Amino acid sequence: MSKKIGILTGGGDCPGLNAVIRAVVKGGIKKGWKLLGFRYGWKGLIAGEFMELDDQTVSGIVHRGGTILGTSRTNPYKNPGDAEKVKNTIKKEGIDVIAAIGGEDTLGAAAKLSKEGIRIVGAPKTIDNDLSCTDFTFGFDTAVNIAMECIDRLHTTAESHNRVMVVEIMGRHAGWITTYAGLAGGADVVLIPEQPISLNHVCEVIQRRHEKGKLFSIVAVAEGAKFEGKDMVLEGKLDQFGHVRLGGLGQLLGEMIEKKTGYETRVTVLGHIQRGGSPTAFDRVLGTRFGIGMIKLIEEGKFGCMVSLQGNEIVPARLEEASGKLKLVPQEFIELCEYFE
Ligand code: F6P
Numbered sequence: 135m136s137k138k139i140g141i142l143t144g145g146g147d148c149p150g151l152n153a154v155i156r157a158v159v160k161g162g163i164k165k166g167w168k169l170l171g172f173r174y175g176w177k178g179l180i181a182g183e184f185m186e187l188d189d190q191t192v193s194g195i196v197h198r199g200g201t202i203l204g205t206s207r208t209n210p211y212k213n214p215g216d217a218e219k220v221k222n223t224i225k226k227e228g229i230d231v232i233a234a235i236g237g238e239d240t241l242g243a244a245a246k247l248s249k250e251g252i253r254i255v256g257a258p259k260t261i262d263n264d265l266s267c268t269d270f271t272f273g274f275d276t277a278v279n280i281a282m283e284c285i286d287r288l289h290t291t292a293e294s295h296n297r298v299m300v301v302e303i304m305g306r307h308a309g310w311i312t313t314y315a316g317l318a319g320g321a322d323v324v325l326i327p328e329q330p331i332s333l334n335h336v337c338e339v340i341q342r343r344h345e346k347g348k349l350f351s352i353v354a355v356a357e358g359a360k361f362e363g364k365d366m367v368l369e370g371k372l373d374q375f376g377h378v379r380l381g382g383l384g385q386l387l388g389e390m391i392e393k394k395t396g397y398e399t400r401v402t403v404l405g406h407i408q409r410g411g412s413p414t415a416f417d418r419v420l421g422t423r424f425g426i427g428m429i430k431l432i433e434e435g436k437f438g439c440m441v442s443l444q445g446n447e448i449v450p451a452r453l454e455e456a457s458g459k460l461k462l463v464p465q466e467f468i469e470l471c472e473y474f475e
Contacts, residue, residue, distance in 0.1 A: 157425020
């Protein structure tokens with residue numbers, strides 16, 4: 135039976151989004167379905183702003199970063215009446231199923247709409263890899279590879295100048311990118327939100343290296359990490375969706391290390407470089423599998439579910455469960471990093 139599918143991408147952009155969109159569109163066309171792309175996440179459904187998606191629109195985008203649909207952090211449950219507007223657009227445009235591609239916030243809204251009777255399927259997106267019920271989200275591998283390459287580059291300059299290099303990496307609540315990039319790049323200290331930072335310990339590691347003749351060190355720190363007994367370091371501003379903006383931890387930590395050890399310390403904040411540009415082969419393939427996986431969920435009537443990667447299988451997971459709890463870095467990885475201090 136012919137169907138009309140509405141696709142949206144919400145939250146922070148992420149390499150691999152276009153691979154998912156392309157797969158849903160190409161897969162849907164094969165089934166004889168009609169595909170609409172809503173602009174800027176839930177905002178497009180609230181405002182009724184969309185574009186028709188066909189073979190042409192999604193041709194040549196698998197390698198492109200960002201999202202051809204645009205994205206925003208709009209949540210239809212934030213402002214009264216917006217969820218109703220979403221439902222009205224779905225009704226007015228005769229949409230059978232919404233395919234929501236997003237992280238915790240976007241999929242959390244999808245879970246609520248699903249409970250209220252809207253047919254929705256999802257795909258887990260975030261460079262942070264902190265969504266539950268999936269081994270990996272797409273975008274994470276690309277961000278890790280970018281951060282790893284930056285650590286490699288910092289390594290050679292750190293060594294040439296006998297400097298401590300602090301590199302601040304994205305990761306608000308979970309330190310997945312910092313952990314993987316730190317391990318792959320050979321960082322000497324890895325600091326993540328899951329484990330409070332002890333300045334004494336960090337400085338001891340650096341001093342021990344100096345005593346052994348290693349006159350440089352790399353400290354990889356996730357932006358959301360906290361000092362023992364302290365809160366996250368904030369920029370003091372909110373974004374337009376009311377989310378607190380993190381910022382300044384790397385700088386603060388760098389100054390503290392320099393003061394305590396006396397070693398020259400420089401700070402690099404990777405920021406949005408980690409989210410931009412083309413996806414790795416892994417993320418292109420995972421995104422493609424997720425997109426076709428969503429087509430299968432729709433065919434099988436598995437609404438209220440997202441596609442997930444478990445082992446090497448694409449399997450359904452309940453949206454409510456996936457968006458209800460963050461997936462944090464387990465102790466095993468924290469201990470793994472400590473072996474290399
Ligand atoms: O959720 C992904 C993420 O990149 C986080 O790691 C980071 O804290 C946040 O988005 C940054 O958001 P924005 O793009 O709104 O500055």
